[in-house]
Amino acid sequence: MDNLSLFVVVLLAGIVLVAVGISVARLLSPTSVNFQKGEPYECGLPTHGTSWMQFRVGYYLYAILFLMFDVETIFLFPWSTVVRDLGLAGLVNILIFVVILGLGLAYAWKKGVLKWT
Numbered sequence: 001m002d003n004l005s006l007f008v009v010v011l012l013a014g015i016v017l018v019a020v021g022i023s024v025a026r027l028l029s030p031t032s033v034n035f036q037k038g039e040p041y042e043c044g045l046p047t048h049g050t051s052w053m054q055f056r057v058g059y060y061l062y063a064i065l066f067l068m069f070d071v072e073t074i075f076l077f078p079w080s081t082v083v084r085d086l087g088l089a090g091l092v093n094i095l096i097f098v099v100i101l102g103l104g105l106a107y108a109w110k111k112g113v114l115k116w117t
């Protein structure tokens with residue numbers, strides 16, 4: 001059996017298994033029609049106004065900074081597992097990395113991005 005045939009067999013098997021799983025779940029799951037199921041859920045409280053409301057740009061910047069520093073912090077974990085193998089060069093590189101992160105945080109702080117009001 002060549003690679004193309006094997007690919008087609010696996011692809012068809014995957015499609016059939018997913019279709020069977022969805023069909024069985026749809027047939028066996030209990031269903032009830034309720035008006036409240038179609039309503040948007042907002043912490044158990046009824047929604048007020050429209051869903052399209054404008055937020056200050058500061059909230060977006062705060063979220064982007066959080067994600068940026070969160071992802072950057074993830075890079076420290078692999079480094080910590082091999083820090084002894086990297087030696088002094090690895091330590092210097094990670095110190096430069098942390099200094100750049102600190103400078104970015106200081107810049108955001110100075111610009112007032114971290115203020116909620």
